[in-house]
Amino acid sequence: MGKRSGAKPAIVGLGELKPVRYTEGQTTLGMIAESVRLAALDAGIEKGQIDGLLVGPQVGETPQHVPATVSEYLGLEPRMSNVVDLGGATGAGMLWRAQAAINAGMCETVVCVLANTHEKGKVSRSPNRNPIREFDVPFGASGANTSYALLKQRHMEEYGSTQEQFALIAHWARKNAQLHPDAIFYRKPASVDDVLASPLIVDPLHLYEIVMPVGGGAAVIVTSNERIIDANKHPPVYCLGAGEKVTHRAVSQAPALEAAPLSYAIAHALGQARLKVEEMNLLSLYDCYTSVVGTTLENAGLCPPGKFGEWMKHHSFGHDGDFPLNTHGGQLGFGQADLAGGMSHIIEAVRQLRGEAYGRQIKRARYALVTGNGATLSEATALVLGGEA
Amino acid sequence: MEDKFIDLTVPGPTITPVSKPFWDALSQDEFVVQRCLDCTRWVFYPRNLCPHCWSNQLEWQQASGKARLKTWSIVHRPGHPAWQAVAPYVVAIVELEEGPSMMTHLLVDVKQKLDIGTPLELCLTKVNDRNMPFFRVVD
Numbered sequence: 001m002g003k004r005s006g007a008k009p010a011i012v013g014l015g016e017l018k019p020v021r022y023t024e025g026q027t028t029l030g031m032i033a034e035s036v037r038l039a040a041l042d043a044g045i046e047k048g049q050i051d052g053l054l055v056g057p058q059v060g061e062t063p064q065h066v067p068a069t070v071s072e073y074l075g076l077e078p079r080m081s082n083v084v085d086l087g088g089a090t091g092a093g094m095l096w097r098a099q100a101a102i103n104a105g106m107c108e109t110v111v112c113v114l115a116n117t118h119e120k121g122k123v124s125r126s127p128n129r130n131p132i133r134e135f136d137v138p139f140g141a142s143g144a145n146t147s148y149a150l151l152k153q154r155h156m157e158e159y160g161s162t163q164e165q166f167a168l169i170a171h172w173a174r175k176n177a178q179l180h181p182d183a184i185f186y187r188k189p190a191s192v193d194d195v196l197a198s199p200l201i202v203d204p205l206h207l208y209e210i211v212m213p214v215g216g217g218a219a220v221i222v223t224s225n226e227r228i229i230d231a232n233k234h235p236p237v238y239c240l241g242a243g244e245k246v247t248h249r250a251v252s253q254a255p256a257l258e259a260a261p262l263s264y265a266i267a268h269a270l271g272q273a274r275l276k277v278e279e280m281n282l283l284s285l286y287d288c289y290t291s292v293v294g295t296t297l298e299n300a301g302l303c304p305p306g307k308f309g310e311w312m313k314h315h316s317f318g319h320d321g322d323f324p325l326n327t328h329g330g331q332l333g334f335g336q337a338d339l340a341g342g343m344s345h346i347i348e349a350v351r352q353l354r355g356e357a358y359g360r361q362i363k364r365a366r367y368a369l370v371t372g373n374g375a376t377l378s379e380a381t382a383l384v385l386g387g388e389a
Numbered sequence: 390m391e392d393k394f395i396d397l398t399v400p401g402p403t404i405t406p407v408s409k410p411f412w413d414a415l416s417q418d419e420f421v422v423q424r425c426l427d428c429t430r431w432v433f434y435p436r437n438l439c440p441h442c443w444s445n446q447l448e449w450q451q452a453s454g455k456a457r458l459k460t461w462s463i464v465h466r467p468g469h470p471a472w473q474a475v476a477p478y479v480v481a482i483v484e485l486e487e488g489p490s491m492m493t494h495l496l497v498d499v500k501q502k503l504d505i506g507t508p509l510e511l512c513l514t515k516v517n518d519r520n521m522p523f524f525r526v527v528d
């Protein structure tokens with residue numbers, strides 16, 4: 001019977017693989033293992049100290065028994081393990097669940113890991129045999145690009161938002177990526193005009209408004225073990241609040257944009273942390289598409305619904321700006337390693353709160369808002385991370 | 390205009406025992422939607438319980454085929470390669486007169502001016518030998 005350990009659960013380890021356009025000769029399991037190894041090194045722990053494991057679904061390699069397969073591969077014997085299946089919100093959802101499992105006495109030290117290969121020319125088609133497959137796909141509406149284009153069009157029509165306003169989000173992502181040598185778009189900035197000149201993939205979405213799929217992986221270790229926290233070479237980072245909401249799967253069944261599930265999740269996370277969104281020193285907002293950042297700024301209450309474009313005109317979003325936003329470049333600048341892409345927002349937030357975001361460090365970074373978004377504004381998780389317990 | 394879909398070999402619906410009456414009716418040129426006998430609300434897509442009140446008393450009823458446009462997009466690069474043959478094309482989310490929303494394919498020119506609320510009507514269209522519930526703009 002595990003007794004609850006004394007310390008408040010803290011994030012003590014980060015592992016991140018540099019995103020690559022295409023992987024070669026790699027397996028997802030191998031990349032998971034490498035991400036976990038890096039996180040354990042960062043945390044200063046041995047593998048035997050890990051007693052909790054959270055993994056994501058894997059469409060291709062391991063559709064079932066994922067925790068057992070990963071445990072076997074790594075030689076782990078967790079006393080708590082599970083799959084978290086929240087699309088782009090999986091990483092954030094894992095962190096909250098890791099903390100809850102620790103607080104419930106299920107385990108003490110949890111590794112949360114997501115990774116995937118991305119091989120050239122290999123397209124894995126969804127094995128869905130469910131309503132979205134039956135009632136959306138046969139009309140020519142396959143894939144996330146089309147779904148998010150529908151949501152962006154709705155925003156533009158309902159609120160009068162403009163292509164330039166959305167393009168500015170992609171511009172900032174690329175600009176911030178210039179300070180992150182691992183980013184896929186490092187040394188590839190893009191102006192607003194460049195974004196608007198990129199091809200329309202699914203109108204109204206331009207190519208540069210859409211994340212680039214890459215291969216990569218990320219792992220985060222959370223522990224309540226005081227010895228591990230005390231011996232850690234990095235200052236601990238805590239999850240001060242969290243919130244989550246799931247509403248629908250298919251975009252045709254989505255609620256109104258201003259009632260998107262992130263509006264609930266963000267408010268809940270800030271409420272738990274007893275902080276206001278204006279007190280956040282970093283906005284680490286999930287950005288599979290420009291339009292998601294726009295609606296997230298609105299869902300977070302930084303501006304009224306429909307007004308993100310006007311609001312952004314008056315602020316600056318670099319690490320030295322008044323509202324640092326996705327200082328790692330976001331996924332639009334860093335690349336999206338499938339589900340691990342969502343984890344990049346957590347990793348950057350922890351680096352900033354540790355004071356280790358070299359070359360792009362936010363001054364006096366105390367609090368960060370992290371969001372995760374899965375399916376089409378369907379699965380939403382928000383975290384407030386802080387460097388002070 | 391609708392002929393271009395006849396030989397299009399795109400993924401068709403993955404019909405289930407619950408949804409079969411919907412597709413069977415379409416093949417008879419009828420558009421039926423489930424309605425809850427308890428709360429009277431209409432339900433789409435087909436289910437075996439009402440998502441509003443959890444009643445399992447659902448009945449197939451004739452729907453009007455009238456709808457309004459909620460949002461749309463012009464697909465230049467389809468998510469499934471088989472659709473490329475008819476790209477660019479317009480997909481849309483429509484709100485049926487009866488209440489529920491559904492995804493559909495709009496039979497309009499990509500240059501046509503559209504607005505939220507544009508009135509639409511059902512236009513059954515043969516795709517790969519199956520009647521699909523596409524919509525067009527009301528003249």
Ligand SMILES: [Zn+2]
Nearest residue numbers: 425428439442
């Ligand atoms: Zn009902």
